[in-house]
Amino acid sequence: MSEQTFEEMLEESLKTIHTGEIVEGTVIDVKPEEIILNIGYKSDGVLTRNEYTNEPGVDLTTIAKPGDTMEVKVLKVNDGEGQVLLTYKRLAADRGNKRIEEAYENREVLTAKVAQVLDGGLSVVVEEVRIFIPASLVSDTYEKDLNKYAGQEIQFVISEYNPKRRRYIGDRKQLIMEEKAELQKKLFETIKIGDTVEGTVKNVTDFGAFIDLGGCDGLLHISEMSWGRVENPKKVFKVGDVVKVLIKDISGTKIALSLKFEDQNPWRGAADKYAIGTVVTGKVARMTDFGAFIELEPGIDALLHVSQISKEHIDKPSDVLKSGQEVTAKVVDFNEADKKISLSIKAMLAPEAKEEKAEDNADVVSVDIDAVIAEGNEETEA
Numbered sequence: 001m002s003e004q005t006f007e008e009m010l011e012e013s014l015k016t017i018h019t020g021e022i023v024e025g026t027v028i029d030v031k032p033e034e035i036i037l038n039i040g041y042k043s044d045g046v047l048t049r050n051e052y053t054n055e056p057g058v059d060l061t062t063i064a065k066p067g068d069t070m071e072v073k074v075l076k077v078n079d080g081e082g083q084v085l086l087t088y089k090r091l092a093a094d095r096g097n098k099r100i101e102e103a104y105e106n107r108e109v110l111t112a113k114v115a116q117v118l119d120g121g122l123s124v125v126v127e128e129v130r131i132f133i134p135a136s137l138v139s140d141t142y143e144k145d146l147n148k149y150a151g152q153e154i155q156f157v158i159s160e161y162n163p164k165r166r167r168y169i170g171d172r173k174q175l176i177m178e179e180k181a182e183l184q185k186k187l188f189e190t191i192k193i194g195d196t197v198e199g200t201v202k203n204v205t206d207f208g209a210f211i212d213l214g215g216c217d218g219l220l221h222i223s224e225m226s227w228g229r230v231e232n233p234k235k236v237f238k239v240g241d242v243v244k245v246l247i248k249d250i251s252g253t254k255i256a257l258s259l260k261f262e263d264q265n266p267w268r269g270a271a272d273k274y275a276i277g278t279v280v281t282g283k284v285a286r287m288t289d290f291g292a293f294i295e296l297e298p299g300i301d302a303l304l305h306v307s308q309i310s311k312e313h314i315d316k317p318s319d320v321l322k323s324g325q326e327v328t329a330k331v332v333d334f335n336e337a338d339k340k341i342s343l344s345i346k347a348m349l350a351p352e353a354k355e356e357k358a359e360d361n362a363d364v365v366s367v368d369i370d371a372v373i374a375e376g377n378e379e380t381e382a
Contacts, residue, residue, distance in 0.1 A: 017041050017074050017084065022091060027068040032059045037070060043084050047072060051087040054125065055115075089128045096127030097163050104161035109175065112156075114149045122149055124156070124170065131158070133170040140176045183215030184253070191255075193247050199257075201241040209237045211245060211257055218255035220245060225259050227266050228298025229285065266299035267339055274300075274331050274341055279348065281328045284321050292317040294327055294343060302341035304329055309345055 017023060017039070025037030025045055035047040049060055064070065076085040103110055112124040112131070121134040133156055135143060160169035191197060199211035199218065208221040222233050230236055249256040274280060274296065282294040282302065291305040304327065306317050314320055321327070333342035
């Protein structure tokens, strides 16, 4: 029997490997773009940057150092230059697939950083498995710009798992809706009509502001923003403002809010302040063909009917008055129950001779103040 050469004995001592096999190697050299490993085979293994991770520009010298051990998968036994081509990312992906499958079956909540913002959604990577979250599943509301999620860590569940087609779909919307439902339940268990609560302005429209109360939005209508007049909610509130509001009404999941706190009600004490016969001064707030509404203070308007502006006949208030003009008049009617005040400039004028007075009386107009006020309110609301 012939003796074996040293080379033959060395080759027999080395293991055989196959494509797809998982092996453990020891790092013997590291460069920014590749790692060289001793895998117990006659040739060393090469792990390139592209086969380590999908992340671009990773410096492998920050990942491994000589002496470290790594588990890798054999991609090619001979890469054409006598070396074994290895992959780490595909091994991680295989294990990641199993991880994603378990998360899908158990409806586990996963956390990952957004790796890429795409036209149709977000891309995240979990253990080298790329998961796509469509724009429609990113949030429970329409997201016009997804770039704000770039680099952020987000939570989601796997809603679709199809390894054959390499299709993995994530869903963040489910979690948001479930969280809101829980918060909404807690909110309605704790609030009641008349409570004062704190919220954050979520959206402002021409007719009001939507306030996030933590689990449900409440509507602060323009008519409830102040005891005075608010012309444009967008000039009063902006998104993100924190406000304390009054729970005015609760109907199902709809909450009506108000900033008209009773201790700030300008009509408290108004009976004495604006008693009949009192001379007051205010500014023209708005005008109609039948009269001018005079703001005596924020929240209290009085009607100066066209027939009470002057002794002479006036077709419409705008012929002699203008918005913002200061007017002095006498209170001729006060209705606290309906919160209505009527003014007259004519009542302040000096008495005239009897014949002139009689002539003037011929032009006196009988006014249904309640009807006029109601008509004015309808025009204001319109």
